[in-house]
């Protein structure tokens with residue numbers, strides 16, 4: 001074990017188990033460890049590095065802003081940097097979603113969504129989805145599914161039920177106007193890269209409308225181009241009442257956003273964050289959006305991602321241990337009939353970083369800038385390992 005791993009283990013709380021790897025630098029879709037060894041990063045640091053490691057647009061944005069002003073605390077002072085970013089962010093969100101609460105993480109964006117849903121509707125009950133994942137704070141954990149991550153922290157937030165994902169009849173059976181909101185991901189990420197049937201999101205929208213219930217779309221993993229659209233819900237042309245965004249939004253700088261319909265607001269002083277909306281995060285996220293537009297990243301992800309998924313499906317159909325390949329754009333799951341971790345380890349030996357989702361799924365969330373050649377090269381090595 002090298003020094004860095006040992007030190008992190010010594011001072012860590014035990015909650016994280018690291019790979020035997022200490023990273024030093026990155027460029028585009030590649031990272032290098034402290035010994036100078038190069039890896040293709042098909043996990044994007046848990047789906048964060050959309051426009052690539054070491055992107056100079058982000059580096060310049062952060063650096064320039066840090067010389068001017070890093071912090072103009074939200075709730076006290078306005079800032080042209082933040083104001084311009086809010087305008088840019090709401091220009092890529094669907095419909096009339098234009099009220100933004102800025103946070104430092106995905107979890108906090110979900111927390112804000114749950115709170116605003118309750119305060120806006122005056123109702124407390126929330127419907128969430130089996131296999132959904134929304135974060136680790138008490139609120140976001142309560143709407144998440146995995147029981148083994150929740151049991152030791154109980155009692156959690158009450159008035160939350162979980163129903164099967166992707167089955168509109170189950171929502172119709174469960175819902176009533178007693179509920180404040182339904183929270184769901186457009187494609188479930190941690191739950192196993194589960195793509196709902198076409199038309200499901202649109203049907204959820206209609207059922208929510210009929211029952212006067214808010215629709216909260218957790219786009220923390222799927223948003224900012226991951227599926228080839230700005231947001232996963234754009235695939236079905238659906239406008240939820242609230243979108244939660246984070247991960248790729250800051251290109252590696254911590255930032256999240258809860259973006260609500262223009263008629264939904266908090267009461268003054270009833271929510272807040274010291275660092276939410278800090279200027280470094282706003283400039284980084286502005287640079288991400290600008291870079292994506294200038295380089296037509298959405299089309300790249302649509303074309304290359306969907307080609308890659310088709311290729312994987314074809315090439316793995318005769319590998320008995322592969323149960324299914326699914327995904328959209330640069331969000332790809334390979335479900336196995338057996339545990340995924342030994343395969344992640346074997347793929348790691350090929351100098352490729354990947355993720356799991358659940359016990360039996362290999363999850364790929366490549367940086368959106370990954371070239372077709374690099375992605376196909378990585379996929380061929382993964383296929384070789386699976387064979």
Ligand SMILES: Cc1ncc(COP(=O)(O)O)c(C=O)c1O
Nearest residue numbers: 105106107133134135189220221
């Ligand atoms: C769909 C979804 N929601 C919420 C979260 C929590 O975000 P964070 O880890 O930034 O708090 C995640 C993180 O993986 C996620 O994938």
